[in-house]
Amino acid sequence: MKNLKKIRQLLAELQDFYLLCLDSSIKLFKKPLYFDDIIEQMEYAGSSSVFIVSLVCLFVGMALSLQLSAELSKLGLKMYTGKIVGIAVIREIGPLITALVFIGRVGAGQTAEIGSMILGHQIDSLRVYGIDPIKKVVIPRVVASVIMLPCLTIIGDLICLFGGYYIAVFVSNQSGSFYWASIIRELKFPNVFSGSIKPFLFGYLISCISCFYGLTTRGGAKGLRTSTTKAVVTSIVIVIVTDLMLTRILLYALGFSI
Amino acid sequence: MIVFDNVCFSYGPREILKDVSFTARFDERIAVLGESGSGKTTILKLILGLITPDRGKILIDGVDITKLSEEELIPIRRKFSIVFQEGALFDSLPVKENVAFFMREILKLPDEEIYKKVGGLLRRVGVQGAEELMPEELSGGMHRRVAIARALAVGKASMFLYDEPTAGLDPINSERIISLIEDLANKENIGFMIITHVVYVAWQLCNRFIFIKDGQIVFDGTRKEFIKTDIPYVKDFMKELFFKVTY
Numbered sequence: 001m002k003n004l005k006k007i008r009q010l011l012a013e014l015q016d017f018y019l020l021c022l023d024s025s026i027k028l029f030k031k032p033l034y035f036d037d038i039i040e041q042m043e044y045a046g047s048s049s050v051f052i053v054s055l056v057c058l059f060v061g062m063a064l065s066l067q068l069s070a071e072l073s074k075l076g077l078k079m080y081t082g083k084i085v086g087i088a089v090i091r092e093i094g095p096l097i098t099a100l101v102f103i104g105r106v107g108a109g110q111t112a113e114i115g116s117m118i119l120g121h122q123i124d125s126l127r128v129y130g131i132d133p134i135k136k137v138v139i140p141r142v143v144a145s146v147i148m149l150p151c152l153t154i155i156g157d158l159i160c161l162f163g164g165y166y167i168a169v170f171v172s173n174q175s176g177s178f179y180w181a182s183i184i185r186e187l188k189f190p191n192v193f194s195g196s197i198k199p200f201l202f203g204y205l206i207s208c209i210s211c212f213y214g215l216t217t218r219g220g221a222k223g224l225r226t227s228t229t230k231a232v233v234t235s236i237v238i239v240i241v242t243d244l245m246l247t248r249i250l251l252y253a254l255g256f257s258i
Numbered sequence: 259m260i261v262f263d264n265v266c267f268s269y270g271p272r273e274i275l276k277d278v279s280f281t282a283r284f285d286e287r288i289a290v291l292g293e294s295g296s297g298k299t300t301i302l303k304l305i306l307g308l309i310t311p312d313r314g315k316i317l318i319d320g321v322d323i324t325k326l327s328e329e330e331l332i333p334i335r336r337k338f339s340i341v342f343q344e345g346a347l348f349d350s351l352p353v354k355e356n357v358a359f360f361m362r363e364i365l366k367l368p369d370e371e372i373y374k375k376v377g378g379l380l381r382r383v384g385v386q387g388a389e390e391l392m393p394e395e396l397s398g399g400m401h402r403r404v405a406i407a408r409a410l411a412v413g414k415a416s417m418f419l420y421d422e423p424t425a426g427l428d429p430i431n432s433e434r435i436i437s438l439i440e441d442l443a444n445k446e447n448i449g450f451m452i453i454t455h456v457v458y459v460a461w462q463l464c465n466r467f468i469f470i471k472d473g474q475i476v477f478d479g480t481r482k483e484f485i486k487t488d489i490p491y492v493k494d495f496m497k498e499l500f501f502k503v504t505y
Contacts, residue, residue, distance in 0.1 A: 121346035121421075124308050128340050129360045129412060130332040 017212045024138050024208065034140055041144035045106045049152055056101050057156040060093060061085070061163025069172035078174060079182075085164040086183035090195040094157035096243055099202040101156075102149055103235040107210040110141050111231035114214025115224045123215070133215070142207040149203030150196060157195070190254040198246055202239050209235045259283055260305055260417075265314035267300055274300045276473040277314070282466075284337075284416040285449040289460030291495060292470035298453040299343070301470070302421055305451075306338060307331040339415040343422045345405035347393040353380070353404050354389035360412045379407040383438060399431030406438060418443065418450035424459050436462050457495045469495070 065085050072078045114137060117123050123133045161183060168174040213231035217223050251258065260282040267275040274297045282288055290298045303309045304316055307323045315322050318334050326334065347356045357376045361367050367375070380386050383403040388396065396404065402423055409418070423439060424432040440463055443450055454460055460467060467484045469477040469492050477484070477492045487493065 116349075120344065120349075121342035122348055124303070124306075125340075125342060125346045127308060127328070128306055128335050128338075129364055130335065131360075131363055132328070 013216075016216070017208070020134070020138070020212050020215070021208050023134050024142050024211075027132070027135050028139055028143070030135075032135065034136055037136065037140035038143050041140045042148055044109070045102075045141075045144045046148035046151060049102065049105050049148070050155060052105055053098055053101050053152050053156045054159045057094065057097055057160040058163040060097050061089065061160035062167050064088060064093065064160075065164035065167035066171065069168060069174075073172070078172060079178060081164070081168050081172065081174060082179035082182035083186060085168075086161065086186040087191060089157055089160045089164070090186065090191050092195070092243075092247070094160050095153050095195055095198040095202065096239070097160070098153045098156040099149065099199065099206065099239050099243075100236065102145075102152065102203070103206055103232055103239065106145065107206045107235050108228050108232050110207060110210035111214040111217075111228045112224060114138075114211055115217030115227050118215060118217045119220065119224065138211045138215075141211055142204060145203040145207035146200055147203075149206070150199040153195070153199040190256070194247075194250045194254060197250070198243065201242060201246065205238055205242060206235045209238060259317070259319055261315070261317035262301075262304075263315040263317070265304060265311045265316060267297075267304065267309065267311045274473050275304075275311070278470075278473070278475055279314075280468060280475060280478055282451065283449065285447075286451075286466055287443065287449050287464045288451045288466045288468060289464040290451060290453050290468045290470060291455060291457060291460055294455060296470045297473045298455075298470055299421055302340075302419055302451070302453050305419065306335055306340065336412075337416040338419050339409040339412070339417075340419045341402065341405045341409050341421065341423060343425060344398075345393070345401040347401065347405060347408070349393055351393075352389065353385070353391050353393070353396070356393065356404060357408045357411050360408065364412060375411065376407075379410055380404070382410070383407045384434070397431070398427050399434055402427070402431075402435050403438065406442070410442070414446065415448065417448055420450060420452045420454075422454055423452060424454070424456060432456075432459065439463055 065081060068081050068084050069078060072080055072084075114123070117137070123137065126133050126136055165176060165179050168179045169176045210231045213227040213234070217227040219226075260280075262278050262280050265275055265278045266273070278297075278301070290301055292298050300309070304311060305318070307316075307326060310324055314324075316324055318337065321334065323331060323334055347353075348359065351359065354373065354376050357379055358372045361372045361375060362369075376389070377386070380389065383406050385396075385400050385403050385407070388400060388404070393401065393404075409415075418439070420439065423435050427435065436459060439450065439452070450463075452460060452463060461481075465481055467477065467479060467481075468475055469489075471491050477487060477489055479487070484492070484496075
């Protein structure tokens with residue numbers, strides 16, 4: 001009985017989430033568009049996140065290069081470090097790591113901010129005076145996330161590759177020019193497309209999930225804690241599952257054989 | 259005119275309001291009293307159409323608002339000026355932008371005119387000079403007064419709705435808010451509904467009292483009826499009033 005109630009609750013939550021996504025997508029093309037709010041959210045989601053994304057990507061790139069150098073040198077294939085780091089970072093690790101950092105910094109912030117607006121009746125105030133909270137609060141965050149996550153991913157990819165370069169050249173004693181040349185050789189349409197399409201979808205999903213949990217916040221500080229935790233955990237799971245599904249689809253669509 | 263006709267509302271399994279019925283004119287001065295969690299704020303949210311009842315009808319000027327869409331509710335909501343509990347000011351905006359917010363968004367006035375009006379409204383509620391302060395820099399009393407200024411900014415409504423306007427305030431600030439509410443009602447010549455659990459505030463401002471207990475109206479009457487009532491729950495509230503008046 002209890003499980004049935006939980007399933008019903010989950011289905012209702014999924015329906016509400018679907019309706020929020022649909023609503024925000026439809027209303028994006030209707031006036032008014034709060035341009036100033038979009039810019040403000042882009043500043044928060046984008047330029048304020050550059051440092052933390054760069055920091056995480058730098059260390060991930062270094063660790064990846066370190067692991068690959070160690071294994072490949074056993075096989076006498078150390079010169080492939082650049083190629084493998086390049087493919088892994090551009091196609092998979094860059095978009096995924098950037099998205100995970102984005103969830104922690106931006107997604108959690110969006111949920112907490114909207115949640116406190118709900119608890120402080122600020123969203124009710126907007127509704128009372130005929131301002132649609134979807135247009136004023138949700139859409140600027142979704143648009144900012146969809147624009148800024150791909151930008152952050154490009155920066156993250158570059159920093160990740162640079163971290164790999166540092167290890168390959170200064171620790172593993174490989175040629176720097178060969179490292180970059182092998183990466184540049186991998187900058188082909190299938191690899192770049194595969195890595196650049198993901199952040200758009202991740203940005204959309206993260207902001208929709210974060211806004212949804214923010215808007216459904218109930219019950220004071222404890223409720224805010226619960227909704228923020230739910231938003232972060234759900235976003236992480238959804239992003240990783242979507243990444244897997246998208247990777248399979250893209251590999252098939254772009255003609256990679258497995 | 260506000261009409262509640264057998265309104266029931268619940269949050270999940272918890273019943274908040276059970277068959278609540280009452281009628282209120284816009285020019286009345288009504289206090290809705292009760293313990294915390296008795297369903298007072300729910301009544302206010304139902305009047306504004308922010309939540310939909312499970313059963314029953316809510317008529318505002320003869321229009322059943324329970325089946326209206328968000329867009330159809332806009333003209334209904336414009337009949338009210340609402341001051342939410344603790345003000346509901348936007349944290350990221352300074353005082354002047356908070357007051358200007360709805361003028362800019364709804365009335366689309368030019369900036370010069372907006373700031374002139376903002377200055378006037380802030381003077382009217384007694385917080386002149388606080389234009390550049392952020393909401394977190396305001397005292398509780400100033401917070402409520404800025405919220406009242408913001409409610410006034412959009413234009414003349416048919417009725418004021420106040421949700422716990424003196425909650426958490428010291429006696430001096432409470433008195434200031436009470437005077438401001440009375441002054442506005444007299445000057446604007448419109449009524450108000452106050453949601454409060456402080457019977458002293460209700461007594462000073464209102465001439466009709468509605469008591470809610472466990473989601474039901476247990477008393478609805480005038481000052482005279484209120485004093486003479488022998489309902490134990492209402493009498494418990496009255497103790498606070500007698501204490502305040504006596505001392």
